[in-house]
Amino acid sequence: MAEAVRRAIKRLKEQERRSVYQSLIAQTKGIWKQGDGLAYQEKLRSEWR
Numbered sequence: 001m002a003e004a005v006r007r008a009i010k011r012l013k014e015q016e017r018r019s020v021y022q023s024l025i026a027q028t029k030g031i032w033k034q035g036d037g038l039a040y041q042e043k044l045r046s047e048w049r
Contacts, residue, residue, distance in 0.1 A: 034040070
């Protein structure tokens with residue numbers, strides 16, 4: 001019985017994490033409007049070298 005409860009709790013936590021993640025993706029979708037985001041990231045990262 002205890003193992004079943006542990007598994008159920010683990011499953012609920014995983015579902016909640018996915019739900020939060022999906023919500024964040026939906027809320028931030030389309031925010032970046034300044035060109036190619038990958039090129040911007042590569043430029044920033046090149047400064048680290």
